[in-house]
Amino acid sequence: MKPLSAEIDLYNLVRSADPARYFASQFIPAMHRDDVFALHAFDLEIRKIVRTIREPVAGEIRLQWWREVFQGARDAEAAASPLAHLMLDLTQRHSIGPQIWKNYLDGRIFDLYDDAVEDRAAFEAYAGQTEGTVLQLACLILDRGQSTSAAQVSGYLACVLCLWDRVLQPILYSDQPLTSQYVSKISRYLPPEFRDPSGLVANPYLESETVDIERAMSEICIVAESYLEKARAAADAVPPTLRPAFLHATPMASQIAKICQLSQLELPLRKAGSERLIWQLWRSSKRWPCF
Known part of the structure; x- marks a missing residue:
């Protein structure tokens, strides 16, 4: 496998889209850091799809492509996609079953439509499928x-x-x-x-x-x-x-x-600058819970 730097600039990709995740991930042990960055880059890519696609059907096609990547049905195309290539490698090394990715992607279908959440149980189920899956996979990597x-x-x-x-x-x-x-x-x-x-x-x-x-x-x-x-x-x-x-x-x-x-x-509120964000994360990294 090629070095990460030759495949895709994960660090700058995450930094430009989510500075808090970028700086917080610097506190991940070095041996796991690249994998966590790959996970976050994938999540941000899916967020980009569901937020920028205007037609829900087009979004569903993109999500289906990722499902098939994790099912092993798009190996040739995945090999040509730096992010897909990294995600398949991560999936194999950490023994992540395709059902986990399917559940995450199924949850993201909700973002493509204008339907409202029915009740609290549905909201918590959606949160678990999406944000919860990413958190749990980060824990699995660590x-x-x-x-x-x-x-x-x-x-x-x-x-x-x-x-x-x-x-x-x-x-x-x-x-x-x-x-x-x-x-x-x-x-x-x-x-x-x-x-x-x-x-x-x-x-x-x-x-x-x-x-x-x-x-x-x-x-x-x-x-x-x-x-x-x-x-x-x-x-x-x-x-x-x-x-x-x-x-x-x-x-x-x-x-x-x-x-x-x-x-x-x-x-509107003002977002914290990088220096303040780093200082806040450094201080929080010394205590638990950090949130």
């Missing part, structure tokens, strides 16, 4: 024998990551006008028991009264904080070898905590 001990923490954090990535971050940091249709489309990820108290509407085709965005964001952050508290309560079960897999949740958890404490929220 320490296969202990990886299942992080399942509960991964599940709770997956819910927070979904709320942050799908709903909170696109609104909190948006420098574009927040149209009702845009906000409604994003809020479809929220089950009714989260959505209704915040005043958000999940159907972009229904007209609604003007939403109090600041109050809505605060309400959702309170829900996210409740999942974080559950993750912290279960954190003692996670051995030291797995803890670096969760470090990238630190900036998100810190921002959610601040929003919960604010009496007034001014949008």
Whole structure:
């Protein structure tokens, strides 16, 4: 196998798309770092597909291609794709079954359509299939024998990551006008028991009264904080070898905590610079839970 640098620039790919994940992954032990970066690069590639494809059918075709790659039905094409080549190598070395990748990709189909999450159980199942799978695979890479001990923490954090990535971050940091249709489309990820108290509407085709965005964001952050508290309560079960897999949740958890404490929220928020982000991650790497 060629050196990673000859195949694909994983590090810069992750850094440009998700600085928090990039800097947090620098704390991964060197022997596992390239594999974790490959995993994150794959996840970011799938995110790019579901966010940029305009026609759902086109997105489903792209996701199906990846399913077939992991099933061994696209070996010739995979060999010509640096990322697919790396992912197959990672899959083989870590004995990752194709069903795991299928579950992840099946979960991502939801992102292609405008349907709203039916209830809390459906939201948590979706979070587990997507964000939870990535967290658990990172744990498997770090320490296969202990990886299942992080399942509960991964599940709770997956819910927070979904709320942050799908709903909170696109609104909190948006420098574009927040149209009702845009906000409604994003809020479809929220089950009714989260959505209704915040005043958000999940159907972009229904007209609604003007939403109090600041109050809505605060309400959702309170829900996210409740999942974080559950993750912290279960954190003692996670051995030291797995803890670096969760470090990238630190900036998100810190921002959610601040929003919960604010009496007034001014949008858009400003993202932390690289130096501040590195300092925050370094300090958090010294304690557990880091989120």
